Amino acid sequence: MAPEMNQKKFFIKTFGCQMNVADTERMSALLSEGGMVETQDASQASLILINGCSVREKAVHKAVSFLGEMKVLKREEGDTRTNNEISWSKAGGPIIGLGGCVGQLDKGEIFKRAPYIDFVFGPDAIDQLPEIVHRAESGDKYKSYTEFDPLMSYSTETKIASAKAQAFVNIMKGCDKYCTYCIVPFTRGKEKSRTISEVLDDVAQLMKQGVKEVTLLGQNVNSFGKGNPNVAGLEPKELNNAIGKVGPRAGDENFPQLLRAMDSDPRLAGLKRIRFTSSHPLDFSDELIECYHPVTGVKKLAPHLHLPVQSGSDRVLQKMGRHHKIENYIAQMDRLKAIRPDIGLTTDIIVGFPSETEEDFMQTMNLLDRVQFDLIYAFAYSPRPGTRASKLPDDVYKKEKNQRLNRVLAHQLTIGEKTFARRVGKTLEILVEGSAKTQSMDHASGDSVWTGRTGCNVIVNFTSGESRNLIGKLLNVKITRSSSLSLTGELLVDPNHAESIATDSEAIWRNAPKNFAYKSPIQSEVVV
Ligand code: 5AD
Ligand code: SF4
Secondary structure (H helix, E strand, O other), X not given: OOHHHHOOEEEEEEOOOHHHHHHHHHHHHHHXXXXXXXXXXXXXXXXXXXXXXXXXXXXXXXXXXXXXXXXXXXOXXXXXXXXXXXXXXXXXXXXXXXXXXXXXXXXXXXXXXXXXXXXXXXXXXXXXXXXXXXXXXXXXXXXXXXXXXOOOOXXXXXXOOOOOOEEEEEOEXXXXXXXOOOOHHHHHOOOEXXXXXXXXXXXXXXXXOOOOEEEEEOOOHHHOOOOOOOOOOOOOOOEEEOOEEEOOOOOOOOHHHHHHHHHHOHHHOOOOEEEEEOOOHHHOOHHHHHOOOOOOOOOOEOOEEEOOOEOOOHHHHHHOOOOOOHHHHHHHHHHHHHHOOOOEEEEEEEEOOOOOOHHXXXXXXXXXXXXXXXXXXXXXXXXXXXXXXXXXXXXXXXXXXXXXXXXHHHHHHHHHHHHHHOOOOOEEEEEEEEEOXXXXXXXXXXXXXXXEEOOOOOEEEEEEXXXXXXXXXEEEEEEEEXXXXXXXXXXXXXXXXXXXXXXXXXXXXXXXXXXXXXXXXOOOOOEO
């Protein structure tokens, strides 16, 4: 009998952003350390966790409807009683916990509507999860674990459940920006950062697990370091952008310092790519732009930037409480492109914010032409209870919001077609993530079809005649074709490029799953 036959199983359903994906990975690692095993089949699990997202109404609905699906598992087979007749606290079946930003906001109200849920927990309670589960199993149910401790400093060690080439590393949490439409400051609390030396130690550990690319995570990573003592003894640095001084006071740690420290730490020599998300234009300093310079900048920093702009209209931006102007955003993008012409740019857009006129919307369309993003993540505005914008009349009708959403997406497709086409003929380094879903490539030859990402974060599908597993390898691919969403290429075998030759020295990857399901690192309802 396999040892795991006796072990209790857990199932986690994740909705939302990379932060939630990283949180799920942490939950999974903690529960596995406690002796449980993960299952992809909820009906086999004795513990079901829902890691929900509350950033938009649609996301909350997804989590709630998934919860409804889980309810049947609480019943014994053949139980014909109605929901009202069941005493859920005594019902058999799995323990069910609701977490993430949905759990944080709910604070226990859900028990009235969904008494089959055993506990609710917020992002700050993840490390207590094994204890919380133990309590629920012992009958201590209907508890909400959603306290923030504003005095506690933020320290965490990245936990990844298995060896892999990419890892998410939380470097800060919370957000002090309070954009008028956004629920995040209420679900994730105030900004807190880890220290530079703690992040370096953490990434050094990940290197031992075969990691080659890290994505530094936070709601606003470029305000990293605010309030932290300068324990790494780095040169104090004032940060500026075109609007004026930004970021922490001189002497505090800051984000460009972290990037440069990661570039020069000898323990991180094997780290090939650093990405980060998400950022706010107000804290996007000139010093951070300098980090993208191919010679004087941070060598490991991938040539990609996701910088949410939300709207092309200054009037709407002001109502959104964004505190930045379009002129400044364009100037930042122009400087960046001048320093790093191969950079890939992506952004978030909200359409149909209260009072947005056709003219405001056209300014957003014009901004897309001006900046030439590779991709946009576009959303129809949805009021979030408790935010300042939710008190404004939601006066752009649903039909109009949806039409604007479709128009902005269609427009971006025409732009993406051009930005992607510019890469045809180039040789780009790809970090292989899995087998491509697409069947459109030449299968008659019997070649494997693989998918990966360039440094500029574009998806590339390519064929390879080799039978070995390429997941986790950095390979050179010559780009032969493009669409408005991805590139197609051919694997180049370069004898000088350590990983493109068929060595099987990295045993760690030999057993990696070949049918790895590709998942976009940025989750959104609409991606173009
Ligand atoms: N309605 C629509 N989109 C929203 N976003 C955040 N809050 C809302 C809301 N209330 C979008 C923003 C943000 C992304 C993560 O989600 O574009 O950058
Ligand atoms: Fe929300 Fe981002 Fe604004 Fe913070 S900066 S309030 S996370 S949209």
